[in-house]
Amino acid sequence: MADVKKMATRDAYGAALAELGEEKSDLVVFEADLAAATKTGVFRKKFPDRHFECGIAEGNMMAVAAGAASMGLVPFASSFAMFAAGRAFEQVRNSIGYPHLNVKIGATHGGISVGEDGASHQCCEDFALMRSIPGMVVLCPSDAVEARAAVRAAYEHQGPVYLRFGRLAIPVFHDENDFHFEIGKGETLAEGNDIAIIATGLMVYEALEAAKALEAEGIHARVINLCTVKPLDTELVLKAARECGKIVTAEEHSVIGGLGEAVCAAVAESGIPCKVKRVGVNDVFGHSGPAVPLLKEFGLSAENIAKVAKEL
Amino acid sequence: MTDAERKDLQIKATKVRMGVVESTHAAKAGHPGGSLSAADMFTYLYFKELRVDPADPKNPDRDRFVLSKGHTAPGLYSALALRGFFPWEDLLTLRQIGSHLQGHPNMNYTPGVDMSTGSLGQGVSCAAGMAKAAKYLGKDCRVYTLLGDGEIEEGEVWEAFMFAANYKLDNFCAIIDKNGLQIDGPTKDVMDSGDIAAKLRAFGFEVAEINGHCFDEIEAAFQKAKETKGKPFGIVMHTVKGLGVSYMTNSVDWHGKAPNDAEYEIAMNELTAKLKELEA
Numbered sequence: 142m143a144d145v146k147k148m149a150t151r152d153a154y155g156a157a158l159a160e161l162g163e164e165k166s167d168l169v170v171f172e173a174d175l176a177a178a179t180k181t182g183v184f185r186k187k188f189p190d191r192h193f194e195c196g197i198a199e200g201n202m203m204a205v206a207a208g209a210a211s212m213g214l215v216p217f218a219s220s221f222a223m224f225a226a227g228r229a230f231e232q233v234r235n236s237i238g239y240p241h242l243n244v245k246i247g248a249t250h251g252g253i254s255v256g257e258d259g260a261s262h263q264c265c266e267d268f269a270l271m272r273s274i275p276g277m278v279v280l281c282p283s284d285a286v287e288a289r290a291a292v293r294a295a296y297e298h299q300g301p302v303y304l305r306f307g308r309l310a311i312p313v314f315h316d317e318n319d320f321h322f323e324i325g326k327g328e329t330l331a332e333g334n335d336i337a338i339i340a341t342g343l344m345v346y347e348a349l350e351a352a353k354a355l356e357a358e359g360i361h362a363r364v365i366n367l368c369t370v371k372p373l374d375t376e377l378v379l380k381a382a383r384e385c386g387k388i389v390t391a392e393e394h395s396v397i398g399g400l401g402e403a404v405c406a407a408v409a410e411s412g413i414p415c416k417v418k419r420v421g422v423n424d425v426f427g428h429s430g431p432a433v434p435l436l437k438e439f440g441l442s443a444e445n446i447a448k449v450a451k452e453l
Numbered sequence: 454m455t456d457a458e459r460k461d462l463q464i465k466a467t468k469v470r471m472g473v474v475e476s477t478h479a480a481k482a483g484h485p486g487g488s489l490s491a492a493d494m495f496t497y498l499y500f501k502e503l504r505v506d507p508a509d510p511k512n513p514d515r516d517r518f519v520l521s522k523g524h525t526a527p528g529l530y531s532a533l534a535l536r537g538f539f540p541w542e543d544l545l546t547l548r549q550i551g552s553h554l555q556g557h558p559n560m561n562y563t564p565g566v567d568m569s570t571g572s573l574g575q576g577v578s579c580a581a582g583m584a585k586a587a588k589y590l591g592k593d594c595r596v597y598t599l600l601g602d603g604e605i606e607e608g609e610v611w612e613a614f615m616f617a618a619n620y621k622l623d624n625f626c627a628i629i630d631k632n633g634l635q636i637d638g639p640t641k642d643v644m645d646s647g648d649i650a651a652k653l654r655a656f657g658f659e660v661a662e663i664n665g666h667c668f669d670e671i672e673a674a675f676q677k678a679k680e681t682k683g684k685p686f687g688i689v690m691h692t693v694k695g696l697g698v699s700y701m702t703n704s705v706d707w708h709g710k711a712p713n714d715a716e717y718e719i720a721m722n723e724l725t726a727k728l729k730e731l732e733a
Contacts, residue, residue, distance in 0.1 A: 169586075169589065190589075191589070193585065193620075195616060196612075196615065196616070196619070198609075198612035198615070198616070200574075200575075200578070200609050200612065201578045201581075201609050201612035201613050201616060203578075204575045204576075204578030204579045204582065204609070204613075205578050205579070205581055205582035205585065205613070205616060206582060207568075207578075207579050207582060208519075208568065208578065208579035208580060208581065208582025208583040208584075208585075208586065209582040209583070209585060209586040209589075210582075211560070211567070211568060211579070211582075211583060211586075212513075212582075212583055212586035212587060212590065212592075213513065213586075213590070214586050214589070214590070231572060231575075232575055232578070232609075235569070235571070235572040235575055236568075236569070236572075236575045236578070236579055239559075239569050240559070240560050240561060240568070240569040241561070
């Protein structure tokens with residue numbers, strides 16, 4: 142593990158904004174007093190006249206960004222996932238989603254891996270909230286390379302996009318020189334027909350580790366990375382259901398309303414006989430602690446994915 | 454303003470009021486009270502103040518208007534129809550399936566509507582974002598938004614006001630329709646907002662406090678707004694809810710209720726008489 146480069150997807154977000162800002166003069170950033178944490182400060186340093194501080198007022202910020210989008214700008218509005226998707230839900234729904242305005246919501250500090258700040262800041266409900274808004278694209282990159290590509294794809298996409306990034310430095314396993322990203326398309330990272338593990342965000346690397354452990358026991362697991370939580374790559378999910386007959390989903394999110402439920406719905410409605418189990422936060426709040434032990438405690442680990450897979 | 458100009462605006466405002474009565478009667482629903490209190494403002498905005506063109510409703514350099522108190526859409530729709538953004542007959546489709554006239558404004562359906570609103574407190578933020586974007590883009594367009602005096606109970610309104618003052622948005626003008634009534638009763642009983650003009654000044658606004666049914670005062674306020682530099686502008690307009698229809702005047706009951714057939718006849722007779730008197 143020591144040789145694996147680690148980087149938080151929020152760092153990739155800041156770097157990607159600064160990079161994209163060079164090319165796109167209509168890209169502007171709105172921030173709610175968290176620039177150092179969301180990493181939009183990296184963009185601010187380079188483009189101070191295009192970084193608009195909104196103060197600690199996330200609801201206003203989202204509607205302000207909607208107004209700016211209606212004027213032809215491409216705003217990235219940033220805060221922690223809890224406040225971007227949670228506190229400002231109704232502004233996102235009514236002022237961004239309903240008029241389908243071209244606002245990109247850059248939400249950092251998603252999930253349990255926020256760590257020490259505790260449950261008040263560990264947002265495990267954002268996929269559920271954002272998925273429920275018609276026309277909203279929901280992205281959750283699995284590493285820094287994918288995060289960078291997702292920011293660019295979100296910019297190019299016409300319409301609202303919710304991007305979830307993490308606070309914790311996690312392994313960078315994608316090869317930057319050979320990486321293609323497309324909204325709505327999943328990525329098969331390992332082949333196998335005994336079981337499919339469908340994961341998003343930091344759980345993708347855990348899924349790969351779980352697949353290795355299963356392989357050692359003679360179980361050939363397919364690993365699918367779904368950065369795009371919505372719209373779901375139904376074709377890829379159903380192919381896995383058909384060919385593997387067993388699916389484990391893995392996400393750093395409540396088992397309610399997230400990727401797991403989306404996969405369950407797609408499989409159930411397809412009529413394909415396939416068992417599904419969800420690894421996620423089991424309808425509980427988190428608590429304070431260092432991120433890595435917390436993830437293990439809540440079952441958001443390779444070990445737990447492998448255990449659940451074997452139980453299927 | 455000449456006497457002829459004033460009279461012309463009064464005639465148009467009466468027609469806008471007729472549009473409010475006709476559309477809510479046809480819909481059997483809607484919000485006539487606050488549409489009528491703001492009818493003179495809608496008229497002045499669309500016939501005097503806003504640089505907009507019904508033939509080119511999406512012109513990127515146009516002035517913007519955001520109806521933050523989106524439930525008074527019948528007043529906005531009537532002014533837009535009268536100005537020629539869409540046929541007057543469309544008003545009779547208000548709130549019906551297939552109509553472009555939704556219960557609350559939709560920017561993607563209705564020509565001339567600059568922002569989808571209806572959830573109170575959000576439109577003013579959107580308008581502030583437009584004004585900030587206009588500054589950033591170097592456009593000289595102005596952004597106007599109309600709020601209710603009940604609406605300002607929403608905390609987001611004050612977040613938006615802070616934002617506008619912080620960024621010295623002197624292209625931004627917030628108009629508060631102080632008709633004194635909201636759904637649950639008089640505003641001072643439901644949640645007393647106190648001295649709104651003083652609050653706006655404390656938030657960094659230049660303010661005019663006017664009679665919202667007097668076109669000369671509206672004109673003077675907008676003139677002052679355009680002359681104000683380095684600060685956003687607020688207009689607190691004192692109005693009478695339901696003005697123009699006798700039984701709706703200053704009545705909390707007519708916030709969100711449509712006239713039935715008999716009530717429609719009475720209202721239209723009153724407004725027709727008013728129109729005849731003005732046109733005489």
